[in-house]
Amino acid sequence: MSKPISNKSKGKNKQKPAQDPVLLGFPDGSIDAEQDSDAYATKIGGVPNWLQSDHAPPLKFLLCGVCKRPMYLIFQGYVPLAASIYHRVIYVWACNRRLCMRKEGSFSVVRSHLVDPEYLAANRRKEEEKRKKEQQKLEQQQRAAQPFGAFQLGDLWGSGTPSFSEAATKATDTTKTNAPATASVASDDLTTSLENLTVVDTPQEQLPIVNFPGEYLWITEENLDNYDAMGIDMERYREYLDLQNSLLEATEEATGEESWSGETYEKQQLPRGVDKQFKKFAERVQLQPSQCVRYQWGGTPLLYHQLQGQQQQQLGGRCSQCGNPRIFELQLMPNILSLLPTSEYASADLPDDAKKGVNSWDIGMEFGTILVFVCGKDCHPVDIEQPCYVKEHLLVQYESD
16 A cells, blocks of 8 residues: 655754755555545556545646546645645546657646645634634733723713724724725636636546556655765765755755756856766666655656756746746656556557557657645645645656657
């Protein structure tokens, strides 16, 4: 059985990349199709399992943006966050047609929330206690501001004139009532937000589900001790990481925003014709080649090759719902393609006359790595007790042409 990729620990979610361990997901046995119904499982392949079975994402999230055919689930991860009241799942889908690869819309990632009743109840108790303390403090301040203390002149003559505290309360209520409404969101921004958000009652059986066989993942921290056995100078490698982190901190101080894009100096030193980043990727993966997913909330992705042009500045972008910067959360590794029967299923979908002479390497999906970026605030843009699905951002890096 798999276990969730969980970072429910003490402290804040927002940490420096070097402080969080990298968690790796490895294959842990096939999933019986009849038992593939656990929304809290972490897996590759299989059918998507919703946190609330009668609430599913819209069909467009599951259809390829290029060919409009149903996509295959390639990853589902239960990833609850520290101090959050929500159950949380990340889904990644991909089209299994080679013609759609390298085109916008052939992959999709969705973040799902469902409130945890126990966490919600505990959170509401805390909020109520906080409210009562604030109310008591306000009443004490009001009594202290009265010239005759708690004694009201109106009480002496039985006047119907409201007391100071009552008048203040009514004034506050009137102010709230007459307060101007918040400016509405621009129509184009609102349309974009609605396209990336859904809270619908679409029965799961109505969705055009296509799926590969499922495989559980087991999760453990990345082990870098094997570098010594490979003849890699670990001391120098750690110096490289320290330099990278210092550049990250300098970038954050200069821009005022968090950023992991500390690869610029490496790109500047890169000799022509040599992709130093891919060499680093291959060496890192060689330590534990069966890894299928790398997870590091707010961390640094392991790039398949150097970012080009404006990708460094635009990577991740901002949340379509709340506008906060997105952060890196996880990436899917090429070993997934050796475990899921992508070529076999793609071949089966071809017309009989097109199957002759087809090379299995030329059909089905392809990728070097898939980088997933999510809202850094993990926003829940609907009512707290409603489940929701928010479309997030991913970057697919392929083999260089």
